[in-house]
Amino acid sequence: MSDPSSEVFTPEVQVIVEQSEVTDGQAKLQSSDEKMQHCRQLYSASLLSDMVIRVQTGLPDKRALQDLVAYVAWFQDTITYYAGWKVEWLSLEDQIFMMLMKLRLNYTPVYLGEL
Incomplete structure (x- = not known):
């Protein structure tokens, strides 16, 4: 053959x-x-002002969010979501932004999903 x-x-x-x-x-x-x-x-962290970042996440400004994203990017390949789910549509920055919004403001998954 x-x-x-x-x-x-x-x-x-x-x-x-x-x-x-x-x-x-x-x-x-x-x-x-x-x-x-x-x-x-959609609602993307890269398009938001420093004030919105501060209110939504508690971080002082967009630069702090970018620094956090740069740090987490080192470990991006080791991030495992529930049931092996893989993120295809959201940037790492938006994933972190949404996580910080959940932690600070306790938004529901339904609300976050609509963003």
Whole structure:
């Protein structure tokens, strides 16, 4: 049995394969861009003023939040959510922002989910 990755294609087939790979890559890039746009359209910490950050989280300003995010980023790969859940739509900054809002203001998960 031969390995499919070692098959030799004719130039025409090779072009079709490469075009397919490019199309697939473009679709993934577009999906990623759409996810990023979705995140930015919602309530995002990166779009808020220092005063809102202070009221919502208790941190003195946006710079303190950014410093905290930079520190947590070192451990981002080891963060495990309930039942192995993986975050796909929220940036690390927004995850930390929402956690701080929950701790400070005791917002319900339903409220946080609507943001």
